[in-house]
Amino acid sequence: MNDQPKVKARQPRGLADRGPAELAAADRMLAKIRESYELYGFEAVETPFFEYTDALGKFLPDQDRPNEGVFSFQDDDEQWLSLRYDLTAPLARYVAENYDKLAKPYRSYRAGYVFRNEKPGPGRFRQFMQFDADTVGAASVAADAEICMMAADTLEKLGIRRGDYIVKVNNRKVLDGVMEAIGLPDAPEHHQRRLKVLRAIDKLDRLGPHGVEMLLGPGRKDESGDFTAGAELDAAAIARVLSFTAARKATNAETIAALEHAATGSQRGLEGVTEMRDIAAFALAAGYGEDRILIDPSVVRGLEYYTGPVFEAELTFGVTDEKGAPVRFGSVGGGGRYDGLVGRFRSEPVPATGFSIGVSRLFAALKLIDSPIVSAGSQMGPVVVLVMDRDRVAHYQAMVAKLRAENVRAELYLGSAGMKAQMKYADRRNSPCVIIQGSDEHAKGEVQIKDLIEGARAAAAIQSNDEWKAARPAQFSVPEHDLVNAVKDVLARHA
């Protein structure tokens, strides 16, 4: 193999390796979320990393080629497979395939990586983790209310204070009413423009009303000069859409009244308003006021499969953006009702609603507020037994085995470097102490224990190299048969 030309060691763009501190912190965060979801009766499920492309609904319209946004490949039967793009489509496949086996309504959660075949950028990855919870088989918006409460509870359990987050609720049916009113009812020929309207509104937070107005109308050129085509609505239609997104008032009750007014004449729109009223009432009865669950018509969620309530969990505390301007931290998750997704596979309709957390966004937020759940702390490393005499490696290995047998994390230095490099290695490993046995100590049946934590403290207080050599602080000899107990004493001192 060494004759081959050297290959460059490079990670593909938009991917990330993760080390021990980050993995441990992320695990603690995920465990908290799981705990919160299980309290609500949700249970774990795991589906594979890829599915048939048709099961994900990811073929390009009228073509036998998968959507470019997903990573796709063909199997030995020439069937198209795609890496999962989110955790919702695989759940829909799972539920449809196991429908009769599952107790319904079926509440489930799952965390896992999803993959997007898109240009990566700062904070935009091609592999990232989502944590989803879904309730399948419940048509009542009590299920939607429950998911909003669960999102609120979960954020608080992660250390985000009440007042620093808000779960916003809107309803696609109301927006559908507005679409009907501007001449874009739900029909295949309007599909593309409806999607453009949705995506335009979804950018309200980022672009402001003027930017959205451009995207609803002729289109918008961004700062880099890239042009995004608009939905080509006329002025009256744009005004109607913007008045809808701006319908949020001081209280949930007033917002609902304003929406009721905006939806006048559309049966579907009024149905949506009733659902929002019910969600607010369910939440309030369970003790979740509008300081936590808020009706907000500016929330639309870009995905086209939502059919009713949609939610967004936002962190409201301030941060500075890349240009140094103060902004809210923003969304860490969202979801909504998708009554059509499972129905793609079955003859009867199957109602469903869910919520998805963007795990790395949430992780970044917890870092920012210095949540103890994700704070690294400096974990103590293993005890290192140094190799002083090469021909006594077996003896050193026996020492390490004795330490481990007593549940002390320990390792033998396995490299070929000298004493100085071995000490440096122990430092980098964050070792509490090293064990040293040269031939002199061996002859006396002793080992030296060097306490690196105490030693670092002492070093800070000592003036000169000579003084150091004379004192040799934090280093002491013990009979070899006392090794394990002496090491345990050192560990206990620094615990």
Place this chain on the structure above:
Amino acid sequence: MNDQPKVKARQPRGLADRGPAELAAADRMLAKIRESYELYGFEAVETPFFEYTDALGKFLPDQDRPNEGVFSFQDDDEQWLSLRYDLTAPLARYVAENYDKLAKPYRSYRAGYVFRNEKPGPGRFRQFMQFDADTVGAASVAADAEICMMAADTLEKLGIRRGDYIVKVNNRKVLDGVMEAIGLPDAPEHHQRRLKVLRAIDKLDRLGPHGVEMLLGPGRKDESGDFTAGAELDAAAIARVLSFTAARKATNAETIAALEHAATGSQRGLEGVTEMRDIAAFALAAGYGEDRILIDPSVVRGLEYYTGPVFEAELTFGVTDEKGAPVRFGSVGGGGRYDGLVGRFRSEPVPATGFSIGVSRLFAALKLIDSPIVSAGSQMGPVVVLVMDRDRVAHYQAMVAKLRAENVRAELYLGSAGMKAQMKYADRRNSPCVIIQGSDEHAKGEVQIKDLIEGARAAAAIQSNDEWKAARPAQFSVPEHDLVNAVKDVLARHA
């Protein structure tokens, strides 16, 4: 969406969904392995699910097309990417890319799914989990000995008794000596035949000496009639290879002596024998005798990248195979030294050794010996609040919220079915009790608690339906404000 033709909900072949009991059991198993590895000073690392195909070394020889055994796709720059095939090649890329940042020797572990684009079969999946541990930057076979000891410790921590497993050790250099002797030295023109020899020996356990003899010679037709081409060795060469694989004697010392004899004349072969002697000595000094770590020349491991010691962890207890014949459970993991893999990326050679557990094989073994770590146990489900009056859903939801606020797992019945179906749902959810409040109870400010565990016991003892209706065992009323405490009492009774 409902206008589209229905899509069939089907999981691609060779993949598996996993439910809550299996996930929880697997998590407990993985946690034990992690704990064992961390005691040895190994630390966690995670790499992405795909890599550049060239970094995995998975292009077909002399072609720009990836190996058919891996799932591959092109990114927007038309570079080939492949889903990881194992966890070793990505680690090599990671270490090479982060070489100067890592304290060396670098011990790390990681568990994760890997993917094979191969025909699935019984027990053969296209996505499956491996749990790997590797030491990079240690040329000494003390590192190999350590990994063998760690494998033994880990199996014992998982509840596999000493005597029910064995870690077998061999060395590729000895086999290389044999290959030299039969005229197949390590050179490109012998590559294919050497690989065939390796794979033939690797099947010794499954096919027996005669099957291996066929594969070393003219080839072998299996029971289904499929023909596997042989390595085309002559009779003397076959005899020499088989005498090597049969060199295992009653003790490690005798086996090593026999191997020394077999390797006479090959410097590389004798080097391998010395390494095996050192590993056995290191292990013995640390207290691991040949009841746990055994020199066995029949172990070769099929992968071509191994360069020195190779290991295999076998479970020796008996099971019956698919034909009902008694067999040993067999391998649950293996590994070896691969000094060339990291070196593919760097100008200097980088020694490395590692061990990989086949997670689902090990999981199956723990199930078989009824290890408490993976035993499902019947986890108690959530308390279910039934919906008796549709117009009081908000009130029921408030009850559920009160239970959860006191850390009681609880859910509201979210479906639209009647009382009988709701009770059946609670049963399927394994609920300890349900909460019932019809309009009568509501008028009196009471709730009914039905203890389903006690109820099931009572039902077994009661003769007739009438008797049941008269007694209503395990069902009682409490004032609504006592709900949480009364439920906690029921849970405590069944804890």
